[in-house]
Amino acid sequence: MERRYLKNPFADFSGGESTPFATDEEHIKTLICTYVDAILEHCHPNNDEEDNRGDLYLGNAGIAYMFWKLHICEQTRDLYPGLEHAAAFIRNAKVNAKRYKKRSAERYSFLCGNAGIYAVSAAISQEAKDIEELSNDLANFKSGIPSSKEFMHTKYGCDEVLVGRAGYLAGCYWLNDVLPEKKITDDDLTSICQLIITSGREYSKLNNSPLPLMYQYHGTEYLGAAHGLCAILHMLLDSPWFRTVPISAPAAELRDIKRSIDFFLELQDGEGNFPVALEDLRSGRDKRLVHWCHGAPGAVYVLAKAYLIFKEDKYLIALRRASDLVWKQGFLRKGPGICHGVAGNAYVFLLLFRLTNEMKYLYRAHKFMELLTNSEFKQRARVPDRPHSLYEGVAGTVCFLVDLLEPEQAHFPFMDVFH
Numbered sequence: 001m002e003r004r005y006l007k008n009p010f011a012d013f014s015g016g017e018s019t020p021f022a023t024d025e026e027h028i029k030t031l032i033c034t035y036v037d038a039i040l041e042h043c044h045p046n047n048d049e050e051d052n053r054g055d056l057y058l059g060n061a062g063i064a065y066m067f068w069k070l071h072i073c074e075q076t077r078d079l080y081p082g083l084e085h086a087a088a089f090i091r092n093a094k095v096n097a098k099r100y101k102k103r104s105a106e107r108y109s110f111l112c113g114n115a116g117i118y119a120v121s122a123a124i125s126q127e128a129k130d131i132e133e134l135s136n137d138l139a140n141f142k143s144g145i146p147s148s149k150e151f152m153h154t155k156y157g158c159d160e161v162l163v164g165r166a167g168y169l170a171g172c173y174w175l176n177d178v179l180p181e182k183k184i185t186d187d188d189l190t191s192i193c194q195l196i197i198t199s200g201r202e203y204s205k206l207n208n209s210p211l212p213l214m215y216q217y218h219g220t221e222y223l224g225a226a227h228g229l230c231a232i233l234h235m236l237l238d239s240p241w242f243r244t245v246p247i248s249a250p251a252a253e254l255r256d257i258k259r260s261i262d263f264f265l266e267l268q269d270g271e272g273n274f275p276v277a278l279e280d281l282r283s284g285r286d287k288r289l290v291h292w293c294h295g296a297p298g299a300v301y302v303l304a305k306a307y308l309i310f311k312e313d314k315y316l317i318a319l320r321r322a323s324d325l326v327w328k329q330g331f332l333r334k335g336p337g338i339c340h341g342v343a344g345n346a347y348v349f350l351l352l353f354r355l356t357n358e359m360k361y362l363y364r365a366h367k368f369m370e371l372l373t374n375s376e377f378k379q380r381a382r383v384p385d386r387p388h389s390l391y392e393g394v395a396g397t398v399c400f401l402v403d404l405l406e407p408e409q410a411h412f413p414f415m416d417v418f419h
Contacts, residue, residue, distance in 0.1 A: 005290065006331045006376055010367045013360035025405060028369065029079065032401045035394040036070070036080060039063060043388050045092040054093030056116035057162065057339075062390025064089035065120045065413065066398050071127060075405045083127055090121045101140075105158065108144030110167030110414075111391070115144045119171040123178050138183055141175070144168050145188050149195055157217040158199075161231040164217075165196050169235040170414040177419045186240040193239045196232060197253055200260075211263040212256040214278065221278035223264065224291075225298025225415075226339065228277070233261055234302040234415065242309050261306050264299070265318055271329075272321035274299050290329045292344035292412070296322035297330065300348050304355055305417045316355075323352050327364055331371055335384045338396035338412065342371055346400055350410040354418060362407055369404055372397065 045060055056062045064086045071082030097114045100106040110116040122137035148165050151158070161167040169192055172184040200213030207214065207221075214221060215232060222228030236257050241249035249257070267274050267281075273288045273296045275281060292298040300322050307315035330345035338344035346368035353361035371377055384392040390399070390413065403410035411418065 004333060005329050006333060006374075006380065008328065008331050008367075008371070009374070010370070012327060013363040015360075025075065028401050028404055029076065031369070031372065032070075032076060032398055033079060035398050035401075036066075039066075039388045039395060039398075040085075043089075045089040054096035054117055055112050056120065057111045057391045058386045058389045059093060059096075060089040061093040061117040061120050063388065063395050064093065064124060065390060066395040068120065068124055068127065069399050069402055073402050073406060076402055083124070086124045087128060090117070090124050093117045094121055104147045104150055105163070107140075107147040108165060108168040109163040110161070110171045112162045115141055115168055115171055119175055122175060122183075126179055138175075141171065142184070145184075145192070148192050157215060159196050159215045159232055160217050160222070160227050161235075162217075162226055164232075165192055165199075166232040166235040168192065169196075169238065173235075173238050173419060174414050174416075177416070189240055193236055193241070194253070196236060197256065200232070201256065209278070211260045213260040222294070223267070223274055223277055223299075224289075224294035225301065226293035229260070230264060230274075230299045230302040231415075233257060233264070234305055234417070237261075237302065237305040237309060238417075238419075247309070258310070261302065265303070265314065268296075268299075268318055268321065272296055272318075272323075272325035289340075290326060290332065290345065291334075291340035292347070293339050296325050297345045297348050300351055301412065301415050301417055304351055307355070308417065319352060319355070323348055323361065323364070330368070331377070333381050335381050335387070335392070336372055336394055336397040337384055337389075337392045338400065339391040341384075341392075341397075342368055342377070343397040343400035344412070347403075347410070347412045350400075350403055350407055351412070351417070353407055354410065365404060365407070369401065 043063060054060045056065060067082040067086035070076045070080060071086060094117060097117045100114055106114045108115050118137045118141040122134055122141060125134035125137050148168055158164045159166055161170060172189055176182045176184055197213060200215055203216065204212055204214040215229060217227040223230060225231040241247060247254060273290065276287055276289060276294045289295040290297060300319055303315045303319050326345045326348045332341055335341045336343055346365050349361045349365035387393040388395060390396045399413060
């Protein structure tokens with residue numbers, strides 16, 4: 001079986017602050033333009049046949065987010081009329097979202113549902129100074145607050161990042177960061193967190209789980225960022241409970257969150273990776289993926305947040321091991337995207353650079369940028385099903401490149417551990 005990754009052709013950072021590497025702003029901007037031009041050529045916001053859903057993960061809302069990001073970055077603002085493009089793409093996404101409004105779960109489904117569409121629209125309306133549209137967007141987004149409290153479990157799970165409550169929390173935190181006034185109250189945030197904890201406890205007890213909080217998605221006890229445990233725990237750590245000194249989380253909640261994080265940490269293998277699902281421990285199945293969605297590149301965010309909050313070196317040690325794994329095995333053949341591609345793995349290095357201020361990690365991020373134009377990658381990388389989307393395609397790659405121009409503020413979309 002062919003390996004999932006290509007060999008990294010670069011030597012690693014050799015030490016010393018004077019180690020040279022290319023910080024070529026114009027080259028990065030040229031690469032951004034290559035990808036954005038392809039998006040504009042192939043994606044037309046008014047063509048419903050191209051995007052009948054409109055969500056952040058694969059649809060027009062994700063492309064709108066990319067253009068919003070281009071607009072708010074001073075170094076890329078003049079490359080395109082970003083706000084104009086963002087408004088066009090999000091307008092189409094909202095038209096398509098109307099048909100799903102009656103579904104309660106859609107109202108808090110973030111990456112793959114209506115909540116994400118209206119959150120990005122609110123940010124765009126704010127930039128456009130369209131107060132009326134901003135009010136409507138926020139009303140639609142906040143309709144997810146009561147919906148997120150309506151039921152505990154579905155057969156598909158309702159707590160993870162793609163369609164569940166953790167994703168909705170990610171949207172709440174992001175909106176509170178990017179809008180001038182905090183729109184989601186701490187009371188609402190903590191009540192959603194409490195429900196996630198109650199849900200995790202109930203599932204863990206019913207299934208004799210080895211950790212106090214556990215969840216399932218489509219019947220599988222996933223551990224990764226897209227579908228599983230580590231992103232749920234990350235969003236709990238982002239809650240108002242952990243913004244205070246001392247921590248204001250109730251003792252039982254703090255205990256269960258910390259024990260669950262530490263159980264997850266113990267699953268890291270010698271290479272720095274993590275199992276895909278808890279079932280793998282029982283079955284002996286040894287499938288280890290180096291993706292944001294499954295594996296170390298997504299696990300780093302909860303570990304970084306835990307390190308910032310608890311100040312325990314074991315989390316930083318685990319982060320460095322994960323980064324070393326990504327450097328060796330993260331040049332993925334699956335494409336350039338952020339969910340399971342080169343750009344998503346490169347975000348690991350930008351996170352470690354912000355956390356440690358060590359040039360080694362910025363060097364690695366730049367080298368992964370160079371891998372995007374590597375001839376072997378161009379020949380052997382797969383073309384994603386949605387090649388221009390935010391999570392599978394090059395819209396996410398553009399976001400990484402924009403962040404590479406501003407590494408001190410860089411963060412994986414909707415997963416900023418420093419906010």
